[in-house]
Amino acid sequence: MEAVGAGEEEADEWLLLSLRLYKDLHTFELQAPTRVIEWARGNRVCVAGYGQSGGHEILQLLPPPTLQAKETQGLCPERDFKVECGGFSNRPVYSLKHVPDTSLLVTSGPPDSSLQVWQVSAEDSDVIKSVSAIPTENGTGQPWAKIATISARAPWVLHGSRLNSVQITEVESRKNVYMAASRNSEELSGLAFLDCNTLLLCCAKGQLCLADVRQPQSPLEAVSVPSAPCGERWCMGVGRGPQGSDSSFQPVACLSSGGHLTLTDVRKTSEYLASAKCRVPSASSGAEFLCVSWAPALEGCLAISGFDGTVHVYDTQSWDSSGKEAEPIFVHKGHAFGEWDSSGGPPLVTVHTWHPQKPRTLLSAASDGSLHVWDWVQSCGKCG
Template identity: 40%
Template structure:
């Protein structure tokens, strides 16, 4: 918590926030997991997967349905179900650091954050409420000097593998995955066959990996650079350098790491130091907009997450440096670097954490509901919330 809340009683601060939330949120629902999750993966417009990432015990993988009250367009007060509901569940022997649902299937792919193996999961159906691991793919990875690293390709950077699912169902389900820019592969899920491998001279740890179309994809590195390629072509990827001053920041500051997200032809890159840059993938030689955002006083304590709102033009969400999820309207930013304040802040994880030090581990926008987001924190809480547009800060 910040400001005067730091000196107040935690229960009193929580009560004050809930009273405030009656005006600032259209909907707000809180759920408590047994263990924290880094995964918030939509499996439909009404269901989401979560999974534990503990290295010391078995981890639950759950598919939760959203509260019916949230989904009701009218007469919300008549909805008896006001909580999340477990519809499918299972266990993983390994931690789940990332997970992607494959469109058009009841299948998901996960990575444990340590090695290059991928776990394939059957999410169950109407005839079964059990999530089972159906197979495992051992991705063949090569280091930048050409040496075969076997099943440990992801561990050389200590980050595990980033995953990307196609935007639409395919006749042969597949997944794009990689730990570094020279280690990106497209794999057939059913056979484990490698369909494509990116030929890239640079080896930079990935911060994100995302499909842009049928075969086109983009990735961002933790150094701030962006690569754009197409799995249907043997052409070399197009590499775009990090935003201006990013290289200098990486050399001079411990807060030089970047995260990125793509939406249509736009890319947003955000550094844990607060510099956030919006660019057009068709004109990467210039900055479309940028700002220096508030990131909890510059105290980076988690893994930075940035994402575009799929149904709200120009909006992004930032989390990972604190217990907050911050919403920004990038249309208010200029071409010159200047300070920007969040249009809205979700503080629920901060005020509800018993230890008062919860860090947001993940957030996800709803694909169709413009202001609805899910967020999860290190205290094992999961929130789904729809903020009231009237509560936005106007700059």
């Protein structure tokens, strides 16, 4: 893993500008691009390859010291992400989740909707080894499965590629503990555990669906995102309510390939709390990597990516239901100055995630193999 050396004039100008824009900035280059960035035990970070060639690496990285220190240390593009252990998958990794309270990882990816289970080895080994696979009924020919994990009762994985294939499997025994009742075959773009009993599913066409593990026979009913434009693909991000608020309140952000953002409450997904149009380029090629996520430590703050080589950060606290264009409070442009990717085009951000404790710190990756860690300078009164 090597530090990126920016040689072009534009990149040099951006790095100079970064002295004013960032409290902390690290730039790295992976051997292959990743579309997953997952926090694992001990604030480790997992990434994995998704290209078409064989031998897709799964790596667990020790983060830079500044991600663990209480105080940031300024601009520091050093080679200080360390590979702690790794393994190889014989299929591209499109999704990867750490199973809480265990040393297990679950991955999914083409050509079908089956899952692979991995063991992150003990301290005396640097190997991530495959330990089992979770097949799915009629999984052949199905899109790759979206996944979520929880360890409330036992290590569980929620998975499915379509609304009528959603199920929960006990990771270690591979026992099926829930199968959704639905005849709707809409493709899923995401799913999440709201708690150990409640699931939230998002369809690619924008419908949201709540399910209860305790009522497996209840048919799933998908509700369209309010005012959702037709013909666009959608993804979702689930957040936590403000400190001191009703514990059942969890905001859901739905992002479309046209840049529309709607905010809803999981208790009533048929109504929206606010909506906005993001200032993003037309989504001719970005739908595959659409990503929206709530900041875990900044109230009302979220980030979006997948449209180009940037990550946009928004403060939603002043949004209303008008759907007017929203102004980002920060735009990370660093990936746009990278090398052109294997498809011969400019880099496209494939994924981003927030640091679980550091309020304004994000990690982002792009199709050229770049991996950035950044903490923007706080503007007065905006997000934190």
